[in-house]
Structure formats: C-alpha cells, structure tokens
Amino acid sequence: MTYNSFMFVGCGNMGGAMLDGWLAAGQPASTFTISDPYREDAPDGVTLVDKLPEKTFDAVLLGIKPHMLGDLADDIAKVIGPETVVFSVLAGTQLETLDEHFPSSAARVRVMPNLAVKIGKAPLALVESGLDEAGRKRATEFFSGIGSCEWLPDESQFDLVTALSGSGPGFVYRFIDALASGAAAQGLDEAQAQRLAVQMVEGAAALAAQSEHSPAELARRVASPGGMTQKGLDVLDENNALKSLVENCLVAARDRGAEMAKEARRKG
Ligand SMILES: NC(=O)C1=CN([C@@H]2O[C@H](COP(=O)(O)OP(=O)(O)OC[C@H]3O[C@@H](n4cnc5c(N)ncnc54)[C@H](O)[C@@H]3O)[C@@H](O)[C@H]2O)C=CC1
Ligand SMILES: O=C(O)[C@@H]1CCC=N1
Numbered sequence: 001m002t003y004n005s006f007m008f009v010g011c012g013n014m015g016g017a018m019l020d021g022w023l024a025a026g027q028p029a030s031t032f033t034i035s036d037p038y039r040e041d042a043p044d045g046v047t048l049v050d051k052l053p054e055k056t057f058d059a060v061l062l063g064i065k066p067h068m069l070g071d072l073a074d075d076i077a078k079v080i081g082p083e084t085v086v087f088s089v090l091a092g093t094q095l096e097t098l099d100e101h102f103p104s105s106a107a108r109v110r111v112m113p114n115l116a117v118k119i120g121k122a123p124l125a126l127v128e129s130g131l132d133e134a135g136r137k138r139a140t141e142f143f144s145g146i147g148s149c150e151w152l153p154d155e156s157q158f159d160l161v162t163a164l165s166g167s168g169p170g171f172v173y174r175f176i177d178a179l180a181s182g183a184a185a186q187g188l189d190e191a192q193a194q195r196l197a198v199q200m201v202e203g204a205a206a207l208a209a210q211s212e213h214s215p216a217e218l219a220r221r222v223a224s225p226g227g228m229t230q231k232g233l234d235v236l237d238e239n240n241a242l243k244s245l246v247e248n249c250l251v252a253a254r255d256r257g258a259e260m261a262k263e264a265r266r267k268g
Helices: 013-024 066-079 095-101 115-119 133-143 158-166 168-185 190-210 215-222 228-267
Strands: 006-009 032-035 047-049 059-062 085-088 107-112 122-129 147-151
Touching: 006 013, 006 066, 013 032, 013 115, 059 066, 066 095, 066 228, 085 133, 095 107, 095 122, 095 228, 107 133, 107 158, 115 122, 122 133, 122 158, 133 147, 158 168, 158 228, 168 190, 190 215
Parallel strands: 006 032, 006 059, 032 047, 059 085, 085 107, 122 147
Antiparallel strands: 107 122
C-alpha cells in the first residue's frame, strides 16, 4: 500500500536515505516530491521543487532540522490538507507541537528511523495522533519497505527509543572505530583492522538477529572458560564499566530530547 503523492520537506541525510530505501523497495519514483533548497538533484523520476507548490499531498514527511520547524511551519501548512498525514522524523519534536502547527491535517505521526533505512534494515518507532486503524495499517505497510515498524502506545518513551535506535548507529560506529583503532594501535594494518571490525560486527549482529539466544547468552557461548574472550570480557565487565557507560550514554542522549522539545515549544 502506498501514498499516491508524498512530499519530503527537507531531504538531507535522513530524508535522502528514506527516499533511497523506498525507491529500492519498489515505490514508484513519480509519487515522490522533494522540497529542499540546498539539494541540487533528485533520483530519476522524483520531482524536485524550489518552493512548496500550491497543492496538497497524501503524505508530507518533515526531514528538516528540528530547530527549523517554528519558522517553516506556516509555509509547510500550504501543502497539508484535511486528507494529509504528516510524518515527522524530527528528534525531540513532540506530537503536541505537530498538532499545534498542523491542526487541519488528517493525522500526525512521529517516526524514528535510522540511516539503515537506505538498505531496508532500520527499526522504525512510530507514535501517532489522529490515525484510524486503516491509516495505521497503511503507514505500517508503507514504512515496512524500509525497516520494521514498532508502534508505541504513547510518547513517554520516545526520546529513549530515539537514543537507542535513532542515535544508536552512531554509538555502534564509535564502538567499531574503537575496535579497529585499538587493533591498529597494537600493530595491525589500519585498513585491515577496519575491514575486520566492520565484517565482524555485521556477522555478529546478523547472527544475533536470527538466533534463539539472547545477546548475553551469545556472549557467554563465545567465551570458553579460561580462554581469551573471557579475559577481554573481564575488562569490559569490571565494575560494570561497559554497562554503566552505555546507560549513561543513552540517558544523556534521551535527556537532550526533552531539552529540544522545550526549545521547539518556545519557537512555536
Ligand atoms: N541523521 C540521522 O541519523 C537521523 C536524523 N533524524 C532527524 O532527521 C532530521 C534531519 O536530519 P539530517 O537528515 O541528519 O540533517 P540534514 O542537515 O542532512 O538534512 C536537513 C535537510 O533540510 C534541508 N533544508 C534546509 N532548509 C530547508 C527549507 N527551508 N526547506 C526544506 N528543506 C530545508 C537541508 O538542505 C538538508 O538537506 C532531523 O530532524 C533529525 O532529528 C532522525 C533520526 C536519525
Ligand atoms: O542526533 C540527533 O538529534 C538525531 C536523532 C537521532 C539521530 N540523529
């Protein structure tokens, strides 16, 4: 199921990755329009406009930076009619803010993707205001082309989910980089260390996704008693070092979401 006319307002890293993902999943290019003044081109068949047209769309996806919404909302409202579903990937921008800016839309949906939408492998957290059952089904089918949908019952954990699955790739890339640079510091060729680290994480994640065992159990299975892995895990586990570092990282990212929500309300 699709939206016959789908507008991206802002199509940079995130919007662009979503568009690439939908095109790769077989969505017709002709259904997509991009409004992004800094974009010079669009994929074949996708319409690029230099200002918002005088017509409404079935769906509008906000892919701008969160702090821009207050200034742009009145202009964006021109492409939103009573049938339009507004999707927002804006970190920290709450449904209440979207409801205030776009009261005449059919529904507002916060979506938290990550850059893996480009290859159809992102977790997508969604929470909505105003969607009926059919609208929810349509959104689920459409977004399933670029990842797997997880609807949340309300917004209370949305910032935490953003930290986990939206920001998460950034944290994982940092860990991969630390593995590669640690091995390089110990004498391995830098490029080879990076290749090994990336392939190892790709395979480990794919296996965890298929496995009947939890990640904790899988770690236990890698570590032979008295062997090498256990010695390494002991370093990560000493004083709960890795777990508390990662929890602090998630909390810091989550709490920034609440600050951004306040900033967005002030600008609205
Ligand atoms: N980058 C990521 O991994 C993720 C980003 N997000 C959210 O995605 C949104 C966009 O982030 P990125 O794509 O990373 O930033 P970005 O800077 O790459 O994209 C923003 C786009 O907005 C465009 N833009 C600027 N002024 C505009 C205007 N007046 N009208 C239309 N477009 C305009 C820019 O040219 C740019 O292409 C943010 O709200 C962020 O919270 C959410 C999840 C993950
Ligand atoms: O850093 C940010 O604010 C956004 C949210 C998730 C990923 N990027």
